[in-house]
Amino acid sequence: MEKSVASQDQSASELISNRIAELGDWRGETLSRMRKLIKEADPDVVEEWKWMGTPVWSHDGIICTGESYRNVVKLTFPKGASLEDPARLFNSSLDGNVRRAIDIHEGEEVDELAFKTLVHQAVTLNSSTKSKPSKKKAKL
Numbered sequence: 001m002e003k004s005v006a007s008q009d010q011s012a013s014e015l016i017s018n019r020i021a022e023l024g025d026w027r028g029e030t031l032s033r034m035r036k037l038i039k040e041a042d043p044d045v046v047e048e049w050k051w052m053g054t055p056v057w058s059h060d061g062i063i064c065t066g067e068s069y070r071n072v073v074k075l076t077f078p079k080g081a082s083l084e085d086p087a088r089l090f091n092s093s094l095d096g097n098v099r100r101a102i103d104i105h106e107g108e109e110v111d112e113l114a115f116k117t118l119v120h121q122a123v124t125l126n127s128s129t130k131s132k133p134s135k136k137k138a139k140l
Helices: 002-009 012-023 026-041 112-128 135-139
Strands: 046-050 054-058 062-068 073-077 100-104
Touching (some): 012 026, 012 046, 012 054, 012 062, 026 054, 026 062, 026 073, 026 112
Antiparallel strands (some): 062 073, 073 100
16 A cells, blocks of 8 residues: 555656666666657656556647557557658557557667657647637537
């Protein structure tokens, strides 16, 4: 029980930092590097901690999630299918209708400019589709 109480007192940013430290290997380094790129691409990004321990970066909706597995760090863009990806960073979840993911294996580098461009596109898409007040609510 103490662990869940401690989690309630920590910010999402602290929890993400703790996850990176806990990993303590190439996965932590990779997640840290991608986190830094997300923040550089969107200084207004909001860090969240969802689904029992998943780092999430949002701006008017989720930009991407950052999951770590034994052999891969996975960055999933829930609206990735709507993003242009000329650098072909998306290499996972390609058969889905909406989302796309980038799987990063040990020793792999990601094109930083192309990644930041995807983050910018995701923010722009989220902002353009942000729910607007309905006409019914506007009249009330």
